[in-house]
Amino acid sequence: MEDVRTVRIDWYPPEPSTGAKSIVAIGTFDGVHLGHQAILRSARRLAERLEARAVALTFDPHPRLVVAPDAPPPLLLTPLSDRVALLREYGAEAVAVLGFDREVAALEPETFVSSVLCARLQCSGVVAGFNFTFGRDRSGTAATLREIGEKLGLVTEIVPPVQLQGQAVSSSLIRQLVERGEVEGAGQLLGRPYRVAGEVVRGEGRGRQLGYPTANIRPDPAQQLPGDGVYLALLDQMPALAVVSTRPTFGPGARWLEVHVVEGSPSLYGRRSGVEFLRFLRPIRRFSGVDDLVAQIGVDRERALEYFASATEKRPRLLQGGSV
Numbered sequence: 001m002e003d004v005r006t007v008r009i010d011w012y013p014p015e016p017s018t019g020a021k022s023i024v025a026i027g028t029f030d031g032v033h034l035g036h037q038a039i040l041r042s043a044r045r046l047a048e049r050l051e052a053r054a055v056a057l058t059f060d061p062h063p064r065l066v067v068a069p070d071a072p073p074p075l076l077l078t079p080l081s082d083r084v085a086l087l088r089e090y091g092a093e094a095v096a097v098l099g100f101d102r103e104v105a106a107l108e109p110e111t112f113v114s115s116v117l118c119a120r121l122q123c124s125g126v127v128a129g130f131n132f133t134f135g136r137d138r139s140g141t142a143a144t145l146r147e148i149g150e151k152l153g154l155v156t157e158i159v160p161p162v163q164l165q166g167q168a169v170s171s172s173l174i175r176q177l178v179e180r181g182e183v184e185g186a187g188q189l190l191g192r193p194y195r196v197a198g199e200v201v202r203g204e205g206r207g208r209q210l211g212y213p214t215a216n217i218r219p220d221p222a223q224q225l226p227g228d229g230v231y232l233a234l235l236d237q238m239p240a241l242a243v244v245s246t247r248p249t250f251g252p253g254a255r256w257l258e259v260h261v262v263e264g265s266p267s268l269y270g271r272r273s274g275v276e277f278l279r280f281l282r283p284i285r286r287f288s289g290v291d292d293l294v295a296q297i298g299v300d301r302e303r304a305l306e307y308f309a310s311a312t313e314k315r316p317r318l319l320q321g322g323s324v
């Protein structure tokens with residue numbers, strides 16, 4: 001397919017202002033981590049210099065789902081709506097979401113740049129990460145992008161890898177940390193706590209009987225959940241304990257995310273709530289009886305109260321959504 005007029009592009013906000021030239025920050029951007037944030041900052045700076053608009057171009061579904069359909073699907077750090085919001089928060093004035101399919105994946109690199117970037121996005125400059133690949137068989141690399149861009153008169157910037165404590169920041173590294181329950185490390189690479197959002201649904205009412213009601217959150221099934229464990233967390237900014245488990249004490253079932261707000265009794269059913277994971281507290285255990293479980297939850301709650309008392313003292317912005 002060399003006619004790209006039919007390639008689907010959704011804009012956020014919906015109507016791009018017509019005629020304005022754009023500087024396009026391009027990538028899958030899952031996680032919108034420190035490396036992605038550096039790309040967005042470069043695009044914003046370039047846009048200001050060239051009096052253009054900073055646009056983030058991202059792909060949905062995740063390209064790996066399309067190019068490797070038989071492999072297990074990658075679990076996302078940021079479902080699309082979160083990703084779009086974060087791209088805007090970190091500097092994109094508009095976000096363009098390219099409907100990624102086999103035809104887009106098969107475009108020649110030159111066609112992608114001239115027809116998608118230049119014709120559809122009115123691009124006058126492009127910014128990508130050092131390891132960006134695109135086009136047929138991922139034959140386009142950052143170097144190819146620079147080469148084609150220069151031929152077409154585009155300003156091109158390639159952002160080198162961002163490192164933290166000697167490690168290159170990457171979505172797959174963050175995914176591994178989240179999966180292992182290392183949410184603090186993941187948060188450092190993201191530049192903010194790892195967040196999972198979803199609707200609060202009714203459970204079996206057991207939590208309330210135990211004296212510790214828990215809001216059951218139903219996340220997007222395509223999002224990576226932290227590994228099983230009890231975590232210090234914020235639920236819509238409220239200090240909380242988040243539990244990821246199969247509830248082994250009551251006979252293992254499906255994996256759930258549930259959250260106990262440590263002070264107060266907010267009414268949460270039906271609401272869309274966000275859980276920010278701050279720190280791993282302990283692994284899940286199978287208790288021999290309900291009394292032991294309740295005693296342990298009491299200890300967990302004490303530790304949470306202590307943590308939040310000292311954290312808010314040291315970092316007053318904690319409860320206003322400041323990074324921890």
Ligand SMILES: Cc1cc2nc3c(=O)[nH]c(=O)nc-3n(C[C@H](O)[C@H](O)[C@H](O)COP(=O)(O)O)c2cc1C
Nearest residue numbers: 203204205206207214241247248249260284285300
């Ligand atoms: C802070 C906290 C820690 C918990 N830890 C465990 C645990 O280690 N093992 C376990 O089987 N259940 C644990 N639970 C209990 C269950 O996950 C769950 O809260 C209880 O079964 C209530 O379920 P319900 O939502 O159906 O009412 C914990 C609950 C809380 C609030």
Ligand SMILES: Nc1ncnc2c1ncn2[C@@H]1O[C@H](COP(=O)(O)OP(=O)(O)O)[C@@H](O)[C@H]1O
Nearest residue numbers: 203204205207208213214215260261265268269
């Ligand atoms: N401190 C609290 N933390 C979490 N949820 C609370 C809290 N206080 C009240 N709730 C409410 O109680 C509900 C959970 O009660 P629970 O008995 O565990 O119910 P169920 O398992 O049936 O959802 C939550 O969805 C929320 O609306």
